[in-house]
Amino acid sequence: xxxxxxxxRGAATAGALGAVWPLSAALSPxxxxxxxxxxxxxxxxxxFTLGVASGDPMPTSVVLWTRLAPDxxxxxxxxxxxxxxxxxxxxxxxxxxxVVCGTAPATSLLGHAVHVPVHGLRPGRTYYYAFEALxxxxxxxxxxxxPVGKVDKVRFASANCQAFHDGLYAAHRGIxxxxxxxxxxxxxxxYEHGQVGGSHIRDHDGPEILTLADYxxxxxLYKGDPSLREAHAAHPxxxxxxDHEVVNDHSxxxxxxPFVKRRAAAYQAWYEHMPARAETGLPDIRIHQQRRWGxxxxxxxxxxxxxxxxxxxxxxxxxxADQRAWLGRQIxxxxxxxxxxxxxxxLSQLAKPAGGYxxxxxWDGFRTERNSVLGQAHRKNLQDLVVITGDxxxxxxxxxxxxxxxxxxxxxxxxxxxxxxxxxxxSAEWNATNGPVMGKANPHLKYFEGNRYGYDVYEVTPxxxxxxxxxxxxxxxxxxxxxxxxxxxxxxxxxxxYEDPATIGSAAQYRRR
Numbered sequence: 001x002x003x004x005x006x007x008x009r010g011a012a013t014a015g016a017l018g019a020v021w022p023l024s025a026a027l028s029p030x031x032x033x034x035x036x037x038x039x040x041x042x043x044x045x046x047x048f049t050l051g052v053a054s055g056d057p058m059p060t061s062v063v064l065w066t067r068l069a070p071d072x073x074x075x076x077x078x079x080x081x082x083x084x085x086x087x088x089x090x091x092x093x094x095x096x097x098x099v100v101c102g103t104a105p106a107t108s109l110l111g112h113a114v115h116v117p118v119h120g121l122r123p124g125r126t127y128y129y130a131f132e133a134l135x136x137x138x139x140x141x142x143x144x145x146x147p148v149g150k151v152d153k154v155r156f157a158s159a160n161c162q163a164f165h166d167g168l169y170a171a172h173r174g175i176x177x178x179x180x181x182x183x184x185x186x187x188x189x190x191y192e193h194g195q196v197g198g199s200h201i202r203d204h205d206g207p208e209i210l211t212l213a214d215y216x217x218x219x220x221l222y223k224g225d226p227s228l229r230e231a232h233a234a235h236p237x238x239x240x241x242x243d244h245e246v247v248n249d250h251s252x253x254x255x256x257x258p259f260v261k262r263r264a265a266a267y268q269a270w271y272e273h274m275p276a277r278a279e280t281g282l283p284d285i286r287i288h289q290q291r292r293w294g295x296x297x298x299x300x301x302x303x304x305x306x307x308x309x310x311x312x313x314x315x316x317x318x319x320x321a322d323q324r325a326w327l328g329r330q331i332x333x334x335x336x337x338x339x340x341x342x343x344x345x346x347l348s349q350l351a352k353p354a355g356g357y358x359x360x361x362x363w364d365g366f367r368t369e370r371n372s373v374l375g376q377a378h379r380k381n382l383q384d385l386v387v388i389t390g391d392x393x394x395x396x397x398x399x400x401x402x403x404x405x406x407x408x409x410x411x412x413x414x415x416x417x418x419x420x421x422x423x424x425x426x427s428a429e430w431n432a433t434n435g436p437v438m439g440k441a442n443p444h445l446k447y448f449e450g451n452r453y454g455y456d457v458y459e460v461t462p463x464x465x466x467x468x469x470x471x472x473x474x475x476x477x478x479x480x481x482x483x484x485x486x487x488x489x490x491x492x493x494x495x496x497x498y499e500d501p502a503t504i505g506s507a508a509q510y511r512r513r
Contacts (some may be wrong), residue, residue, distance in 0.1 A: 022041070023221060035350040039164075041224035041225065043223075047079070051066070051138075052064070052066045053233065054232075054275050055274065056239075056275065056289075057143065057144055058146050059148050065277065065337065067113040067114065068133060073220060075213035076108075076213075079112055082108070084105060086132050090129070093142070100303065103152070111269070114131065124151075127143050128143075129141050129143060135396055150294065151294030152296075154296055156457070156461050157184070157235075158183070159183065161183065161186075161188040163422055163423040168477065170473075172225070172230065173479060178457060182238060187344035187345075188244045189241070190215075190244060213269075214272075232275070238291065239274055245303070245408075246263050247266075251308050252306040263283065266286075288302055288303040295339060298335055299340050299341050302323070307322070331380050338386060339385045340388060346362040346389050346396070347363045347370065347387050347389060347415050349405075349444070351364075351442055352436060374412065375402050385413030386413060386415075387400065388415075392420075393419070393420040393423050393450070395417060395450070397416055397467075398414070401444055412495055412496045416467045421494070425451065435448045439510040447486075448510040449469075449485065450509060465492075466488070469486050473481060501509075
């Protein structure tokens with residue numbers, strides 16, 4: 001099987017950022033911060049250098065996040081073991097019409113991160129929030145609670161695969177400026193590896209990260225991109241993860257003792273830097289969940305890393321027994337809403353012309369379980385299913401069928417795989433050659449475009465789902481303009497997608513006619 005990392009090593013780059021990697025071990029602290037500045041990094045004023053965020057919006061609750069990090073690239077912060085942090089939620093950006101406030105401890109045990117599950121809010125409302133500590137106040141963030149009852153429209157975005165060494169976050173700048181109800185991150189928020197070929201960094205990416213201190217510094221560096229902090233402050237986020245939050249192509253249930261220790265460190269650092277609701281304790285955080293946006297949208301957020309077995313086993317699982325049973329219950333008792341599965345790696349089959357599959361790290365490596373899940377969805381007549389996916393660094397649109405090997409099997413849903421924020425895609429030559437090859441070998445594949453970077457915006461009404469593929473002009477440019485490459489629609493009650501006539505002439509390496 002062709003290894004994805006091998007392909008990425010040959011990927012065309014968008015140009016050199018031309019700077020030394022700030023986390024290189026040979027650098028002094030002053031040199032590290034100078035190198036970070038050369039990469040366009042800046043932080044909010046101390047101690048709230050990493051900004052603020054909100055997440056997991058529910059009708060009466062939302063999680064607020066910050067982390068005190070006056071020295072963001074340091075392994076340990078120059079702070080007391082515990083710092084009291086005040087938080088405020090209000091109806092206005094000036095925080096004059098206060099709704100609720102309180103205090104929370106920021107302790108060294110969790111890297112001085114703060115997670116506040118705020119309760120008692122009103123459904124479907126916009127709120128503003130901020131933190132205070134050590135005589136300083138954070139920037140003001142904006143959040144929104146989920147509505148209840150009848151909803152006429154929801155508008156949200158997804159982002160995925162944002163390798164910091166591959167470019168600047170113009171896509172997050174675009175997300176921050178969109179009129180959205182929330183954002184979904186589909187995984188690969190950070191990358192763990194050291195030097196890779198094709199990197200824009202002339203020197204090196206530093207060593208592969210292994211420890212809690214390593215992961216903390218990597219997350220803090222990523223948060224140094226001002227556009228990422230702006231996107232977090234602008235909207236509440238739902239979150240899942242993929243492999244690079246820990247290590248490339250890992251299986252969460254297999255590995256030796258060093259891997260188990262590394263995974264625990266990675267998951268803790270992820271939690272310390274995300275507006276996540278801790279429903280179970282570290283390091284085994286439960287992140288799969290279902291969330292509703294009124295009567296219009298059900299979000300089923302999947303965890304496709306923590307419980308999976310090895311690939312290509314007859315009885316292999318990508319979900320794990322408990323999550324598989326949980327998903328089965330969602331399928332058996334669906335609401336009368338759009339059903340959106342938040343999926344970090346491609347669900348649809350991607351077969352090679354001569355047999356086999358391009359990448360079995362995705363659902364193609366767990367075919368028995370995929371057939372079981374989609375067969376159940378078909379038998380139970382699950383309606384209005386849309387799957388949103390990341391990982392591939394390219395855009396795909398697929399019809400979902402319960403049996404991908406049978407072109408006469410009914411279409412039961414649509415999968416939209418989004419472009420990456422920055423992570424290197426395959427070369428234009430590879431895309432031009434292989435787009436038609438993939439299309440010919442996979443009759444359910446309707447669209448492929450791999451030369452661009454960006455994010456997707458989803459506009460959902462009771463009658464139609466629309467996916468707008470937003471792309472940036474140049475990932476070397478922090479304020480690169482955003483445009484809409486194309487738009488696909490799914491009509492309520494009619495499985496399958498179609499491209500908007502106004503954008504059907506846009507560039508692509510494959511489009512089924």
